[in-house]
Amino acid sequence: MFYIFCPYCKEHREEEEFHPRGQAHLLRPEDPENTSDEEWGDYLFFRDNPRGIHHEMWVHSVGCRKFFNITRNTVTYEILETYPMGEQPTITADSPEIRHEQGAQVADGGWQTVGARPENKALNEETSS
């Protein structure tokens, strides 16, 4: 169960109060009249699907009902930060610190995982896929 920090309510709440709404920071083509089918298709349908750091949009659907973003690891399930709409992530796949010391929740510490705990490496290794 995720325990998610809402940057508007400034509180940790259980996963079930929220809805994930897909990849964050997608930009609608600025000049629709002069946008090719290729570019529209890319915008509408093509997504990053990383094993690792991912920036995603969530909505606090039964709380303040506001959208915000989460940086999360899709393999360990750690939530690395949550931040309001319009802001940029401070942690990205290229951040040097995430390689070793994952799990720094900016707002408030603590692991946020589903299933196995991130400190137990053996449990996090996939059996097969």
Added chain:
Amino acid sequence: MQRYSGFGLVKHAFGHHENWERQWRNPEPKKQYDVIIVGGGGHGLATAYYLAKEFGVRNVAVVEKGWLGGGNTARNTTIVRSNYLWDEAGRLYNHSLDLWKGLSQDLNYNVMFSQRGVLNLGHTLQDMRDIQRRVNANRLNGIDSEVVTPQQVKEIEPELDISNRARYPIMGASWQKSAGVARHDAVAWGFARGADSHGVDLLQNTEVTGFKIRDGKVLGVHTNRGDIEAHTVGCVAAGNSGVLAKMAGIKLPLESHPLQALVSEPLKPILNTVTMSNHVHGYVSQSDKGDLVIGAGIDGYLGYGQRGSYPTIEHTLQAIVEMFPMFSRVRMNRQWGGIVDTCPDACPILSKTKVKGLYFNCGWGTGGFKATPGSGHVFAASLAKGEMHPIAAPFSIDRFHTGALIDEHGAAGVAH
């Protein structure tokens, strides 16, 4: 290959069943193959089998990072049906259903295909309209399918609660009699044994770590056991397709999500058929061993953890108890997850890519097991001829740029 038969069984009984031949070899990788299939799940193994058997391409390798059939093939809830809405999807899944019927004979391997039928329940007027529309479309495509009333539902599956006391009363269902279940592991093993007997090298514990690409043409793959060459490479890696595509510099419109399943303690025979409900969102059948096989929807967020989340389990069991109140005190034995690659239109991708000779077969999402023989067959035909098979052609990646989507969210069985 030693053929299995009743006589063989008796003969081996005298040797205390200690002298059975291995089902497949465990060869060393060769330097070069005509075709490499990445991914030793049901779809990859079926592709290799039909390539060798039907299209005469025998110098084939299946490269699998773990063990054969250890991915989604071993984790799914084994439902086989073909009642999809659109012509393109109907043709693909029905081609598969036709192959299922003769598969045990063809493979000389009992895949335990059991045509016990599938009910798709409707709980709202809109559900019933959608069901009617889909059944009509099915019949126009020659797919057996009918609309049944709550009373008929009760005759088919007596333990279902069709009363008005339910929070979401059952208003009817679609019923595909020729649908059912099959033994998932046996499907992988049967195709593996068949492919091996036609000379295909099944390379387990071999992970593809990159592609050799020159001048826009694929030349082979890099693996943790060295480089292997081939001018035709077919990727059939389900939840990991996005990761492989990225290695080849290709973007796919896929998102990988965990999908989980549960099995209960074994019960005496109680269910006759497979019952699915998109509305209360759960589905259940009973395995030959007696356990209830239960599933529902994906976790809403991306994930590569083969476990799935707790809220989804709770939601799934709510749906099951809504449909079958008498299961409320059945104990669940085990739970697990697989990684499914979902497509924006809930249909798979069978396609060439911008890299010549590199093909992808992926995006089956939550419902690809039923397609295993059909997918393997048309994908093998495409790889052998260098042209997409007519049944596969509409499932090209191009559709996400031309707009010719095949919107099967309604028939996908599990909302996502």
